[in-house]
Amino acid sequence: MTFTRFDAMSSLVGGQLAGNDNGTKVNYIDKQTPPSDAEIDAELKRLEDEYKANEYQRSRASEYPSITDVVVALAEKEEGDSAMWDDITAKRQAVKTKYKKG
């Protein structure tokens, strides 16, 4: 994912605004105070760093068992059959091992 200067400006000021990607023309609809170039640069770096740091979460999310499977496995376990639950737990651990945190 590529963040734009507009993304950084929006993240900094919040509220309603409109503008082009490079942030050279922006309407601050809610009368926010425009951030400085230094603040925008710093926020852009923070957004990119945060996105990279969360890479493992996105990777895990796409390979974890589905919510439906988890719910069914939980119900079956409650009913006395834990085979599906054990399988799901093993799959989750494998995904966590594959995509380590940090």
Place this chain on the structure above:
Amino acid sequence: MPDLIIKPTNTSGNKLILQDQAGGAVLTTADSGATAANVTLASTTTFPAGKVNNVFRFSDTSTATLNIQTATVTVAGVFSFSATSGRHYVIAGSQYMSPYRYSGSHDRRYQRNAIYWGTTARTSLDTTVDTLIFAAWMGQTFASGESSEAPAFYAFSYNGSFTAGSTATHYVYTAISSNGADDRARAYSDATYPHTAVIFEVMP
């Protein structure tokens, strides 16, 4: 003064030929009707109603991508041209749009698109608009809130018409809005995704 009639003898194939100084035929009659050639029509010539008198073609590749995170109607792409009072203008255009979630978790992935016309100069990101031609929401609603961006991709293909009330530069433009700060509507006008339109000038 009675009518002056110049007419070839009444035999099939006979013509009346009007020539320019170079000897070129500029008006040649047939047994019925006539053919005009190499003729320049003056701007004051009256054309029949419904005739397409002019075609304005536009392709905007320079406004760049706009991000609209507001419910305020915001001008996205503007085309201007010289219009003549009383003539009709038929518009057809297309612009690539993409609504998505900007922040929070919600079920909205849609944006409002519209076209307007007026005689006041407008530029992208203006929040004052003129006469509405057409508007519609575009996108979808999820079954429940979703925190991913989940962008949608659409071509806003629009058409409409208006009659000029004055002879002046006229402006036809798209304007979009989202649901507010948590939703982002994107409008493209660049080399990869140009915003295009054709405007036909039709005689009244």
